[in-house]
Amino acid sequence: MEDKQHIRLEKGTMDYTVWEFDNIRMGHGVMKFEDFVSRPASSRTDVVRLHFGLKGNYSFSYQQLDKTYHLIGGHHNIMYSKEFDMVVENRTLELETFGVQFPRDLFIQFTQNGDDQLKRFSDEIIKGNSVMLSEEWGAIDTHIHQVIQQIVHCNYADHLKKLFLLSKSIELLVLSAEACKQAADKKEVFIKNKTDKEKLIAVRDLINQRLHCPPNLSEIARTVGLNEYKLKRGFKETFNNTVFGYLTEQRLQLAYQYLRDTEKTAAEISYELGYASPQHFNNAFKKKFGITPYAIRK
Numbered sequence: 104m105e106d107k108q109h110i111r112l113e114k115g116t117m118d119y120t121v122w123e124f125d126n127i128r129m130g131h132g133v134m135k136f137e138d139f140v141s142r143p144a145s146s147r148t149d150v151v152r153l154h155f156g157l158k159g160n161y162s163f164s165y166q167q168l169d170k171t172y173h174l175i176g177g178h179h180n181i182m183y184s185k186e187f188d189m190v191v192e193n194r195t196l197e198l199e200t201f202g203v204q205f206p207r208d209l210f211i212q213f214t215q216n217g218d219d220q221l222k223r224f225s226d227e228i229i230k231g232n233s234v235m236l237s238e239e240w241g242a243i244d245t246h247i248h249q250v251i252q253q254i255v256h257c258n259y260a261d262h263l264k265k266l267f268l269l270s271k272s273i274e275l276l277v278l279s280a281e282a283c284k285q286a287a288d289k290k291e292v293f294i295k296n297k298t299d300k301e302k303l304i305a306v307r308d309l310i311n312q313r314l315h316c317p318p319n320l321s322e323i324a325r326t327v328g329l330n331e332y333k334l335k336r337g338f339k340e341t342f343n344n345t346v347f348g349y350l351t352e353q354r355l356q357l358a359y360q361y362l363r364d365t366e367k368t369a370a371e372i373s374y375e376l377g378y379a380s381p382q383h384f385n386n387a388f389k390k391k392f393g394i395t396p397y398a399i400r401k
Contacts, residue, residue, distance in 0.1 A: 159198035167233040184233035241282030369396035
């Protein structure tokens, strides 16, 4: 089941899409505010929650964990409490989030034989304890971003759509768990202050907005106010990819979406996304997906 809603909030609005299948629930929300507000959020549903903050800064106080988190767009974690009560405060006027809710027993079935971190997490859930997978939130890297975009823009219908969404929910679980493990295992952190982290999030957003005419490193550095060394090293640390690698991944994923969902030719897509030639685009696409652009439509 898919349900789209436009909701009035205190001093704002939210466009929210919900998908439900096999007792799994996914939701994507874009919130636009007129001011900074605090609002309560609560649930009495016994589920494990994957939370992805895609855009914007906010904080939330989690009563069952007795903790407050201050978050900058581009983060994710996995959390459990039999019930939850939060107070959420937006720190920017636009927020975008994505979430997956797994029934408690299904999540345990998927994870209790996983790596040590997931086993410990599942053991705490079995005991009924409120717990966060990792104190270090994972970064939303290229792969996670692409999976979420594939869900949001999914054009399958009926049973195929259900199978697709189920596979993507499990893929997000695997990617989130692995990224949180990497964040927890990281020995040395290069980007240590909030301002630099926000600038790197702005770099990611700038690249996503300029896929058709991507800026070079010098332009990006000037735009966000970082020197090129900090830009390159900080971006790799935050998103597990180089600036150029991230741009390439995003452009090819957009090209795949165009080939699947529009009537544009491969040559038109190549030109629109700024490739030097259709052959260059063809080679990059085949290297990424293992097939040529023309094979997508056969």
